[in-house]
Each structure stands twice: as structure tokens, then as C-alpha cells.
Amino acid sequence: MENTNEINGTSVESVTNNVANVKINDSTTTDSSSTPGSPATGASTVSSFAAAFKSFSKFGDIKSDGKHITLSQSDKWMKQAKVIDGKKITTTDTGIYFKKQKSMKLSMEQYKLYLDELAKAKKVEIGDIKNKLANCGAPGLTHGPGGPSKSASAVERLTDVSKYTGSHKQRFDETGKGKGISGRKDLPDASGYVQGYQNKDTYKAH
CATH class of the missing domain: 1.10.238.10 (EF-hand)
Structure with a gap:
């Protein structure tokens, strides 16, 4: 009677061993290909260094x-x-x-x-x-030690007209809009009233 463990002269054990070897080889190939190599990382660093060198060598010199x-x-x-x-x-x-x-x-x-x-x-x-x-x-x-937020707060403080004093305060209205020349120069009052008179236009002549 023909041996059932042999098919066309090939033993079941031999076929099993071949399949196992194929799996091992596939696993080894996958592991080696999935592991990132150090040369690739080094090449990336070299490329970044070269790009940075070019950028900074142009900085301030058109x-x-x-x-x-x-x-x-x-x-x-x-x-x-x-x-x-x-x-x-x-x-x-x-x-x-x-x-x-x-x-x-x-x-x-x-x-x-x-x-x-x-x-x-x-x-x-x-x-x-x-x-x-x-x-x-x-x-x-x-950015400086204070970072962008510190710079922004400094600018905001310097441009807040509500905090201005003295002659600077007279150059802007309550909305922050500049008054133009009237805020920088005292213009003569030709209304006929003395300077500082508070009841202008309140007197009824008739």
C-alpha cells in the first residue's frame, strides 16, 4: 500500500520544514526593512545643516x-x-x-x-x-526673554492714550484719534471771550 505521508515522492515533513523556513525568512526581511538605519538620519541632518547654512549666509545680505x-x-x-x-x-x-x-x-x-x-x-x-x-x-x-506676549503688552501700553499725561494727553480725543494741529499747538481764540471762560454761548441777548 502506498505511503499516505508521501505525495509524489515528497514527504509531509519536508513540506512543513520548507514552509517554516519561508516564514522565518519573511520575518527577517520585514524586521530589517522596518528598522530605520542611522545613515538615513545622518543624511537628513546633513541636508538640514546645508539648508540652514544657505539661509543664514544670506541673512542681512541680499x-x-x-x-x-x-x-x-x-x-x-x-x-x-x-x-x-x-x-x-x-x-x-x-x-x-x-x-x-x-x-x-x-x-x-x-x-x-x-x-x-x-x-x-x-x-x-x-x-x-x-x-x-x-x-x-x-x-x-x-523672541526675546519675555517672548512675543511681553512685546505685545509693551506695545499695547505705549499706544493706550488713556494713560498719556501732560501735553501728550491733549493730542488725542477720548476715542484715541489724533486731534491734528489743534492737539499740538495752541490756536488763538477770536470769539471775544477771555481764555478759560466756561459760560460761552449761554447768555441770551434778547
């Missing part, structure tokens, strides 16, 4: 091509990224090591060398510096 950065632009970048903290790294430090590159403007490659020297001298991880620089946002988008 003629800049975005390929070279000055010390003042670099300091602006580092302050916004909080690399310059006034303690570990100061603008004095950045000035010293920037000038060691013997150029008023640095290319990206020169700038990387500058960062390497600065990091080694101040004993700071170069990776931390580059990450901060790459992720600090576009230039100029920072």
Missing part, C-alpha cells in the same frame, strides 16, 4: 549667493541655535576660531573645519553643535 558665511551671520546662527550660551561658548571664542580660517567669509567646507576646531577647543561634541544648527529654524524667528 547680494549673497548662499555659499559663504560671515562671522556676524555665523554668530546670529549660533545664538539662535543656542550654541553660543555665554558660558561654554561665547562670541569671543567664535571670533578667535573664525579668524583662524584667515578669511572674512567661509565656504561650507571651511565652516565645518571651523566648527571642528571650536568643538575640540571647548570640549563640546561636534555632533551636538551641528544638530542644533540644523534644527534651529529659519533666521530671525526668535
